[in-house]
Ligand SMILES: Nc1ncnc2c1ncn2[C@@H]1O[C@H](COP(=O)(O)OP(=O)(O)OP(=O)(O)O)[C@@H](O)[C@H]1O
């Protein structure tokens with residue numbers, strides 16, 4: 072049985088095609104965000120289907136999630152990112168009890184049970200501080216992109232202290248630090264450290280139970296993963312493709328719904 076998960080995030084749209092019987096991921100896609108979420112969702116699904124050498128008719132179910140999940144016309148089911156992050160993390164590593172998802176626009180910490188269902192979560196969706204968007208703006212101020220920023224930060228001996236969490240003030244602070252001769256790698260290191268510290272605060276709010284998985288596009292930033300390990304003082308599982316965890320979870324939910332005649336389990340709190 073083939074199912075699909077489509078995660079329409081604020082900065083990127085992801086799709087995963089899952090062969091539920093074998094538990095194999097056959098196709099994936101990740102497209103940059105844009106103003107038309109429905110078209111992006113469709114395009115991501117088609118790209119992932121092409122990689123899986125399959126067609127829309129081969130799919131037993133499609134579940135949409137993410138910020139733009141209500142906009143997909145061809146899915147009848149949409150599920151919150153909280154549930155999908157928990158299901159996806161459990162599918163990838165069944166032992167996981169806490170998922171930290173740092174995306175473009177918000178960050179979430181989800182505690183889940185032994186079957187991969189959410190027990191509780193904490194969410195920062197009030198401001199860009201500590202999110203992927205914050206990192207994109209700061210990378211621009213450093214004259215690089217998010218990948219380059221991660222490399223710079225890893226090379227830093229002594230991270231600079233960044234005092235502002237607000238994106239606008241932090242950007243001015245970075246420009247000021249560079250103007251006063253601070254090394255770019257030290258500033259990048261300080262910024263990654265600041266995001267890790269902010270995420271750790273959120274994690275403590277939700278309560279952290281190990282093992283912990285880091286998901287979302289920011290999981291590709293190795294400097295942040297390392298800083299977060301350091302700040303939390305525990306091992307962090309970073310899957311091969313952290314940005315696809317939520318879309319994978321959506322495909323798992325689609326498979327669950329096809330195979331189970333029982334009413335689907337509801338998550339604790341709706342976003
Ligand atoms: N190669 C990379 N290295 C480091 N960071 C990256 C890389 N690619 C993407 N990112 C980060 O991932 C972020 C996007 O992550 P993701 O796709 O999880 O967000 P989203 O799901 O669209 O957002 P949200 O869940 O908040 O709606 C970008 O803002 C960027 O900071």
Ligand SMILES: [Mg+2]
Nearest residue numbers: 080174175317
């Ligand atoms: Mg997301």
